[in-house]
Amino acid sequence: MATDWDAREKVAREVTTAAVIGAGTMGRQIAVLIASSGRAVRIWDADPGMLAAARERIAEETRTLPHLPRYAHHQFRLHPPTDVDEAMKRITAAASLEDAVSGADIVIEAVREDLDTKLELFTELSRQSPEAILTTNSSSIPSSQIAPAVQDPGRFLNTHFFAPVWSRPMVELMGSGATRPDVMDAVERFAKSLGLVVAVVRGDSKGFIINRVWRAVKRESLRVVDEGHADPDDVDRLWMLFFGTPYGPFGIMDMVGLDVVSDIETSYQKVATDPADQPSAILADKLNEGHLGEKTGQGFYSHPDPEYLGSEWLAGEDEG
Numbered sequence: 001m002a003t004d005w006d007a008r009e010k011v012a013r014e015v016t017t018a019a020v021i022g023a024g025t026m027g028r029q030i031a032v033l034i035a036s037s038g039r040a041v042r043i044w045d046a047d048p049g050m051l052a053a054a055r056e057r058i059a060e061e062t063r064t065l066p067h068l069p070r071y072a073h074h075q076f077r078l079h080p081p082t083d084v085d086e087a088m089k090r091i092t093a094a095a096s097l098e099d100a101v102s103g104a105d106i107v108i109e110a111v112r113e114d115l116d117t118k119l120e121l122f123t124e125l126s127r128q129s130p131e132a133i134l135t136t137n138s139s140s141i142p143s144s145q146i147a148p149a150v151q152d153p154g155r156f157l158n159t160h161f162f163a164p165v166w167s168r169p170m171v172e173l174m175g176s177g178a179t180r181p182d183v184m185d186a187v188e189r190f191a192k193s194l195g196l197v198v199a200v201v202r203g204d205s206k207g208f209i210i211n212r213v214w215r216a217v218k219r220e221s222l223r224v225v226d227e228g229h230a231d232p233d234d235v236d237r238l239w240m241l242f243f244g245t246p247y248g249p250f251g252i253m254d255m256v257g258l259d260v261v262s263d264i265e266t267s268y269q270k271v272a273t274d275p276a277d278q279p280s281a282i283l284a285d286k287l288n289e290g291h292l293g294e295k296t297g298q299g300f301y302s303h304p305d306p307e308y309l310g311s312e313w314l315a316g317e318d319e320g
C-alpha cells in the first residue's frame with residue numbers, strides 16, 4: 001500500500017524546482033516552506049536591497065520562528081526545517097528575473113498588491129517562462145484579472161498562502177476560469193506535499209474565502225476606531241477575550257504589514273458598492289508616520305514584543 005511518503009516522493013518529481021518572485025514577508029516564507037520539502041527554490045526581488053538581504057533574512061526568520069507552529073507537528077503535515085542550514089542550501093538568490101525562472105516548474109509571484117505591477121510582471125514572466133505553472137499570491141486580486149497578461153492562461157492561477165506559514169498551514173487555490181484542470185490538480189498535489197491544507201475556491205471570488213471574512217472584520221475594526229468609538233487596544237482586547245485568540249485584528253494587521261493592508265483595502269475600495277467603504281484615517285496616519293507594523297518595529301503596537309503579550313494587558317490594567 002502506498003504511504004504518504006510515497007505520495008510525496010511522487011509529487012517531488014513532478015514539481016522539483018520553484019521560483020519565488022518578491023522577497024518580502026510572503027516571498028521569504030514561501031521560499032523556505034518549499035525548500036523544507038526538499039525542493040530547490042530561486043528567489044528574486046526587483047529591489048536590490050531586498051534581494052541582497054533575502055537569504056540572510058530567511059535564515060534568521062526561520063531560526064527564530066517567531067510564531068512557533070501550534071499545529072505543525074501534530075494535526076497537520078507541515079515540516080518546518082529542523083536544520084535551517086540544510087534548508088538554506090536549496091535557496092538561491094537569483095541574479096535576475098530570467099535567472100530565477102530558468103528551469104522552474106512553478107513560478108510563484110509575491111510582489112506588492114497592485115494590479116498594474118502584477119500585470120507588468122506576468123507579461124514578462126509569460127515571455128521568460130513559457131512552460132512553467134505561474135501563480136499569484138495576491139490577497140485580493142482574482143487570477144481572472146491578471147490572466148489577460150499571461151500567454152497560455154491555462155497554466156495560471158491564484159495560490160493564496162498565509163503568514164506566518166508555519167502556524168497557518170493552509171492555502172487557497174482559485175483558477176481564473178481559463179485554468180486547466182490538470183494544472184489545478186498539479187498545484188493541489190504540490191501544495192499538499194508542502195504539508196498545507198488546501199481549499200479550492202469555486203468560481204471567482206475577490207478575497208477567496210477567508211480573506212473575505214477577514215476583510216469584513218478588518219474594515220469594521222478600522223471604522224470603529226476612525227469613528228472614535230474605541231482604540232485599537234479596546235478592539236483587540238475584546239476580540240481576544242470573545243474568540244479566545246492570542247491576538248486581535250490590529251495585532252494581525254501589524255503582522256501582515258500596514259502598507260500591505262492599505263494596498264489590499266484600496267483594491268477592495270476600488271470596487272466597493274457601499275459608499276461608507278472609504279480609506280481609513282488611522283491606517284493613513286500610521287503609513288504617514290512610517291509605522292508599518294512588525295517590519296518597521298512599530299505599528300498599532302511596538303515590536304518585537306507587542307504590548308498585548310504583557311501579563312496585565314488583557315485585563316486592561318497595563319496603563320497607569
Ligand SMILES: NC(=O)c1ccc[n+]([C@@H]2O[C@H](COP(=O)([O-])OP(=O)(O)OC[C@H]3O[C@@H](n4cnc5c(N)ncnc54)[C@H](O)[C@@H]3O)[C@@H](O)[C@H]2O)c1
Binds near residue numbers: 045121260
Ligand atoms: N503579508 C501577508 O500576510 C500576506 C498574506 C497573503 C498574501 N499576501 C500577498 O502577497 C503579496 C506580497 O505581500 P508581502 O506581504 O510579501 O509584501 P512585501 O511588501 O513584504 O514584499 C513585496 C516585495 O515585492 C518586491 N517587488 C515589488 N514589485 C516587484 C516586481 N515588479 N518584481 C519583483 N519584486 C517586486 C518588493 O521589493 C518587496 O520586497 C501581495 O500580493 C500580498 O497581498 C500577503
